[in-house]
Amino acid sequence: MSLPDAFAAQADTCTRMGSPFMGQLLSILAADWPTDSALGRKFAGFTGDIGPAGHSLPLRIAGGLHALVLSDGAPELAAVYPPHSATDESLRAEVLSALERHQAFLLDWTDSPPQTNEVRRSAALIAGAHVALNHFNLPIHLSELGASGGLNLMWDQYALEIDGARFGTDMPAVLLSPEWTGAMPPKANPVIADRAGVDLNPLDPTRADHLLRLTAYLWADQPDRLSMTRAAASVATTQPQQGDAIDWLGPRLAAAPQGRLHLIQHTVAWQYFPDAVQARGKALIEAAGAQATANRPLAWLSMETDGDTTGKVGAALTLRLWPGDLTLDLGRADFHGRWVKWAYTG
Template structure:
């Protein structure tokens, strides 16, 4: 895939995800990243998959541009971004050229790391899976772990309010309100208590550090201000610890401790694709080893929301539970949590 193709492909995805402005930015950028510019040259020389299933270079670049807007460092670009009036293509292209010419250090920094949106609406799937598991096992206490946790916002899923037509799940007073289009049966009622929460990331962010908070919000799209508002609300209540390290080694240590009377729920959402192959294998080995020790009184569950080959149809929701190691396909979810097509097994109390 060429750099231009990667940008145009991401533009199509952004448009499908309800962000026509960032789609325009990516489409125009595809024609501005000419050889000779250090930022363009770095991306052109990138090794490996540069598209959405790999390094996601277009999203890294887009995040750097938005950071320049949020800080006001590039007023020419900020004048083109929402909520300002929509510029014509020539004006927007000129602003992109200014950013590429005058703000290369910022754009280079944003190329260093994969996007870390901590998309809060994905937590709807975590809430749903937790309620299903609580009824399935007859347990209300949870240990929450997340791989690729970034700033740990979604480790706070039990503190978010999920509003469905059939009912409200989670604390009603929560400042973080999730209201996806829900397709499928309502969730089973369950009392949820998270007794321990922790995550891991190769480059964790501190949501209460201004620079890290900027990185988080920069990956959110400027013509979707409600995503930024929801993320900032989640930052207000964030208190989960996120360790810096390799997900595989961390998971092996994390799963070594047993928690009788609690369900250990390990989640990863749009993170697995960024892990090196050896990290993925170490994680799988850790799941297998811990799963062999799991009991009905101390079960283990792995919830994944990762992309597959069905482009444009969101991500599959898969839940593997131990003892037994059975994988349940729970439907699909929009990558930004706008909708959830919830299709769990008919009876969550069915034995493994």
């Protein structure tokens, strides 16, 4: 895929996911990317997949531009960013100017791939955890793979609301209200006894520079995502550890205590693990599941792409439980948590 094609494809994806501004911005970059610049030469040097499943170059530069706006580093650019509206001509002029004037910042920013922590995915995690507790009602030993800044490790501090029914704490830091179809999840009272996560590049949302990185990759015309992320960061207590997810998981599985439900969770992370890592992780979890008991059960909750392009683009929600090796199809969810199509009926 050429860089203009990658920009254009990402523009289409963002527009379909509810961000007309990102569609506008990335379409401008598709047409007017400054190839004869240090940024242009840097991006031309990337090999392999430059789209969202690979280096994700369009989102790298979009995140860098948004970081300039959020950090008050580019007031002229901020004037044409949401909540302001801008014509293609005025946005193009300021974006191209920012690429030139802030090139040193953007060269540094784009060294790393995009990194978000989509808090709205916790809607699916809350519902899935309630199903797991319906089978094994024990305090939770929580482990997250690909945890980023650890915001979805804090789902017990949030609440899911469906048609006036609330699942979660009475005073949530974040209230999640996705478009919900299907039955209600079962009621439960989650108690997280301990929590931990792992990521190749963990972020600490209590640090201003790390929180900027998490928020810059949110889309500027979706302020609700920005406010939710900041609210979630305000109650974050657990910074994920740095490391390979499966190397980290092995000792944590072995050390899972009696009298706890060990709940492994991941959202839109496993799909990016290399095939060999996925196979190793699956074998490790299944081996631990074979040793699970009613007083030391294991649950594996995943929200990962199912490749379904016939309807709404989204992720499959799957829960595996041991002892018994029970696999439950919980339904599907939007990658950003905007909707949940719940399939579980208990």
